[in-house]
Amino acid sequence: MRVCFGDFELDAAARELRRGGEAVRVEPQVFDLIVYLIEKRARVVSRDDIIDAVWDGRIVSDAAISSRIKSARQALGDDGRAQAVIKTVHGKGFRFIADVAEPTDARAASRDARPSGAPRRVRPEETAARFGSRIGFKLAVPAAAVLSAAALAFLFFGRDDVAGPAGTRLAVLPIANATASEGYDWVELGLMSLVAHVLETEAGRAMVSPRSVVSAAATWSAPRAGGLAVDDVTLRRLRSAYGASHVVAARLGGEPGAFTIDFQIVSPRGTAPMRTIAGSEPTALATRLAREILATLPRSGETPTAGKTVSDDPFIAEAYARGRALQIKGAGAEARDLFKVASEQDPENFWLRYEFAVSTRMAGELDASETLLRELLDRVRATGEPRGEFAVLNALGRIAALRGDRAAAVELYERALEIAEREGGADDVGVVLTNLGIEERVRGNLDVAEAHLGRALTAFDDAGYDAPPGFLLNSLALLRIRRGDLTAGEDYLERAVASLELAGEDRAVAAALRNLAEMRERRGRWPEAADQLERSLTLRRAGYEPGVRGCNRYFRTTTL
DSSP: OEEEETTEEEETTTTEEEETTEEOOOOHHHHHHHHHHHHTTTSOBOHHHHHHHHSTTOOOOHHHHHHHHHHHHHHTTOOTTTOSSEEEETTTEEEEOSOOBOOOHHHHHHHHTSOTTSOOOOOGGGGHHHHHHHHOOOOOOOTTSSSOHHHHHTTTOSOOSSOOGGGOEEEEOOOEEOSSOGGGTTHHHHHHHHHHHIIIIITOOEEOOHHHHHHHTTTOOOOSSSOOOOOHHHHHIIIIIHOOSEEEEEEEEEETTEEEEEEEEEETTEEOOOEEEEESOHHHHHHHHHHHHHHHSTTOOOOOOOOOOSOSSHHHHHHHHHHHHHHHHTOHHHHHHHHHHHHHHSTTOHHHHHHHHHHHHHTTOHHHHHHHHHHHHHHHHHHTOHHHHHHHHHHHHHHHHHHTOHHHHHHHHHHHHHHHHHHSOHHHHHHHHHHHHHHHHHHTOHHHHHHHHHHHHHHHHHTTOSSOOHHHHHHHHHHHHHTTOHHHHHHHHHHHHHHHHHHTOHHHHHHHHHHHHHHHHHTTOHHHHHHHHHHHHHHHHHTTSTTSSGGGGTOSSOOO
8 A cells, every 4th residue: 555645655565654755764563553544544443443453452551552643643743632634533433534645656656766676674573583682571470460461472572772753752861060169069960850840841751750860870970071971881771771762961061150051962873962052040051951952852843942941030940950959869858948938939830839749748748748739739720731730649649658548549540540641651651550550459459450560561661661660560579479479479579670770779679679588588598588688788778878879979868
């Protein structure tokens, strides 16, 4: 089949999609979905139809289908609001509605001009062994599980090594203080968090969280002069453990009134030349840096604009950045005080109030935090900001879980999940599903927990992760142990430790090692249990010592 619609041309036999004569990179499964929708454009196709055609009838989550539909729309210059190409028929399914025609002779001739001896494009599914060796693990699921082993076996396979525009995820490294003043040390974590906030909440870009970046960047620090090369260990951690496709390295230089930010972007295609921007205020420069990054992303469709910022007031913007830096260090009470002052200066600023509430929870004041979050929930519902509503519901779920109110936590997480599946990214879906799996396991609803964790695996695959995150593997391990399958539980714990070590999550590694030690004790493997406990204690002690292992330079007083 070869068809044209708008300025697109699709050649199903050659597995090529072109726009204005230029090739558009599309993931294989998304390409299959587009072809199927075009072939069946005379009618609405249901989700079951899509599963049968694209997934060969395998069990998949609604989130996986929604993710592929979203990617197809992005590849075709469409979106969920315009729906000019792929229309959602609520309660029924989807329909391809763009006008389709056979290609003109000129177009066909240009495509047929390829030399007959040119090698055909090899489909990624024809090289499954390569992907299998890249992942390097398998998922063990009993026959009684809600998701079948066959359904889980296909997860994390068949994805290209290079992330395309639909799978772009950014990681902003700590922004080094290369000024002559130690008074600007706060920029390292503060400006990093500010740039990430602008890219995620205001530009809608998928981000590796600043806290996760700090864990992964244990071996990296920006030089005060020269290039900003990122070491292979940091890149591997960010890409494999967190699904990062683009990594941003930067440093702040200059002096008050005349600052500069040097930055480089490492993409799947290599390292871009270093660029420099200048300005009078560090926080204003950070916002400009976010726009510069946005403008360089593949097919972002964005250009640098004035846009929104946390605040145009330099005092408030700096208070936000300093507060986020304190949060990452685990200094909840100090962060709370900063956000309180900033939010009093700008009481209508949602994100200042939200971070004030989160810091209040970190300071151990759960009742006060819940009161702030409930007020924010009423406000954000009135303004109709789904990203804000998701954040508040998730934070309230966390408070309920800390109190041990499992039923309330489940209800709040389920409401957050509805928003994440409709408006958020696949990794948001994966995190909430993992939280739901944990809560249901504790409540004894093991089948429900199994279903949630299985869907979380799908969500993280959709998000572009090379392997399941360690916290999800740890949750699967505890579920398997609860079901009495100690062998599978131990296997998952070993994989969780390996994944968390790759991510640089030392505190989480210590907890997983402790779980593994308990498993070894239960199975009578005392020397191995002692070894795991010693490793766990070593990591726990390191958390108290400044400067001992990478990210612990930021966590000087935080305990497990």
